[in-house]
Amino acid sequence: MIWNVEEFARAAAVTADGLAAYVDESQRGLPPVIRGRPPREVAERLGLVRWIREGGMTPDSYAEFLAAYLDEGTRLHHPAYLGHQIAAPDFPAALADFVHGATNNPMAVYEMGASAATVEFEVLRWMLGKVGFGESGGGVLTHGGSLANLTALLAARAAAAPEAWTDGVPADLALLAPASAHYSLTRAAAILGLGERAVVPLDVDRLGRIDVTRLPEALDRVRRAGRRPMALVASACSTGTGLYDDLRGIGDFCAANGVWFHVDGAHGASALLAEEHRHLLDGIELADSLIWDAHKMLRTSSLAAAVLTRREGDLDAAFRQQASYLFYGDQGFDLIGRTVECSKAELGLKVFLNLAWRGERGLGDHVARQYATAHRFWELARERPGFECPYEPESNIVCFRYGGADQAEIRERLMADGAFQLTSAEIGGVRHLRVTVMAPATDDKTLEALLDRIGEQELGPGG
Numbered sequence: 001m002i003w004n005v006e007e008f009a010r011a012a013a014v015t016a017d018g019l020a021a022y023v024d025e026s027q028r029g030l031p032p033v034i035r036g037r038p039p040r041e042v043a044e045r046l047g048l049v050r051w052i053r054e055g056g057m058t059p060d061s062y063a064e065f066l067a068a069y070l071d072e073g074t075r076l077h078h079p080a081y082l083g084h085q086i087a088a089p090d091f092p093a094a095l096a097d098f099v100h101g102a103t104n105n106p107m108a109v110y111e112m113g114a115s116a117a118t119v120e121f122e123v124l125r126w127m128l129g130k131v132g133f134g135e136s137g138g139g140v141l142t143h144g145g146s147l148a149n150l151t152a153l154l155a156a157r158a159a160a161a162p163e164a165w166t167d168g169v170p171a172d173l174a175l176l177a178p179a180s181a182h183y184s185l186t187r188a189a190a191i192l193g194l195g196e197r198a199v200v201p202l203d204v205d206r207l208g209r210i211d212v213t214r215l216p217e218a219l220d221r222v223r224r225a226g227r228r229p230m231a232l233v234a235s236a237c238s239t240g241t242g243l244y245d246d247l248r249g250i251g252d253f254c255a256a257n258g259v260w261f262h263v264d265g266a267h268g269a270s271a272l273l274a275e276e277h278r279h280l281l282d283g284i285e286l287a288d289s290l291i292w293d294a295h296k297m298l299r300t301s302s303l304a305a306a307v308l309t310r311r312e313g314d315l316d317a318a319f320r321q322q323a324s325y326l327f328y329g330d331q332g333f334d335l336i337g338r339t340v341e342c343s344k345a346e347l348g349l350k351v352f353l354n355l356a357w358r359g360e361r362g363l364g365d366h367v368a369r370q371y372a373t374a375h376r377f378w379e380l381a382r383e384r385p386g387f388e389c390p391y392e393p394e395s396n397i398v399c400f401r402y403g404g405a406d407q408a409e410i411r412e413r414l415m416a417d418g419a420f421q422l423t424s425a426e427i428g429g430v431r432h433l434r435v436t437v438m439a440p441a442t443d444d445k446t447l448e449a450l451l452d453r454i455g456e457q458e459l460g461p462g463g
Helices: 005-027 039-046 048-054 059-072 091-103 114-131 145-160 183-191 212-224 247-257 268-273 312-316 347-382 407-416 444-455
Strands: 138-142 173-177 199-201 228-235 261-264 289-293 305-309 397-402 421-427 430-436
Touching: 005 059, 005 091, 039 048, 039 059, 091 347, 114 138, 114 268, 114 289, 114 305, 114 347, 138 145, 138 312, 138 347, 145 173, 145 183, 145 228, 145 261, 145 289, 145 305, 145 312, 173 183, 173 212, 183 199, 199 212, 212 228, 212 247, 228 247, 247 261, 268 289, 268 347, 305 312, 347 397, 347 430, 347 444, 397 407, 407 421, 407 430, 407 444
Parallel strands: 173 199, 173 228, 228 261, 261 289
Antiparallel strands: 138 305, 289 305, 397 430, 421 430
8 A cells, every 4th residue: 555645744743743742742841740550550541452453544534543552651842841851842853753763774785875974974074083083993783772882792702702793702702890880781691692600890989980990809819710811891970870971980990800880871972062071081082982862962852863883894893794795895885784773773864963053063952951950959949957968969860868778669659640751770889869860850849848758658657
């Protein structure tokens, strides 16, 4: 069945109107930030079984479905959305998703999407420049930070054991990372064939940051155990606390000892765009590889994550494969040799359109504002009785405790009526509440309201 262009135009108009209203009421904090009804109730409200079995949706019935669908979701543009590290996407990125949904150019092979591939080339060139890798670096956009970390570590494995692709992974490789590192790194070690036991925990301070002074001991332990360090991983910033590792100190150590230095900058690399926070990434140019998620602080929709390497050839060496139906002729513009994905979406368009509309300065201002709002929350919280803040925030992530009660239970109570969404994390084995300021609409009024609601809880033992 060919496209009914008229029907598409009507449905597209319904979609634009519905989403505009959705974002507007979300930004104004009118409905609950989250409803949290069980799947059975949601499926019944959306009429999923009937639509799957019978079909027949029209622009009019689609409008009803869309309204219900949006109402049951999580509203990331809501001022009370203080949960996971996912952007409240800006509208230019949404336009890119709309374009991709219609054109569907899987551009890892250049001939399948020349414009999309060219846009990605330029976005990557811009990112490499911001990091300090310049013309000698290489990059690719992937569907998410987990896949980006896997890809970067594939490059590290190729450097340490180039025979691994054909002969299998040597049993002596090790990955050095703090316990606070993102779970995707341990998962990547298992997928890569190293196994979880090959992940060697680094010594950290009380907040989970790598202790640079104890890196020589860690490296000595690895080598005395008969292992070779494949890579050392640092966080910029940590997923749990939002704190940055000392990239300069770690980078100097890795360079002096011939260890591949990988930086997980999925969340915090965007601070490169904010002049007042750029210092947090001092030394990032020493990394051998880096990941940087656009769908966190660059306000693109999920997913769009960059894998960047200081030397372009290192990324090209990550994958060593032949397929006669794809790998032939002039592949100079193909990205398929740098990524797990073959059918890769037009990810660069999302980043590009946000830059084209807001500019580098505008995106940097967004990062700075979210960091400032989180710092404001820290200031307000520590002035109130019963609240404990273990550190001054460096990013838009703040961990804190209230009283001696079960912090996870406090969180569940807050989310029960959909008034707030926040998460929690452990620091030194102790559960804390965790706020991540992602929505531009979050302001002092929101922060005060959250603190008021938490303050209504019983302090509990020791409170």
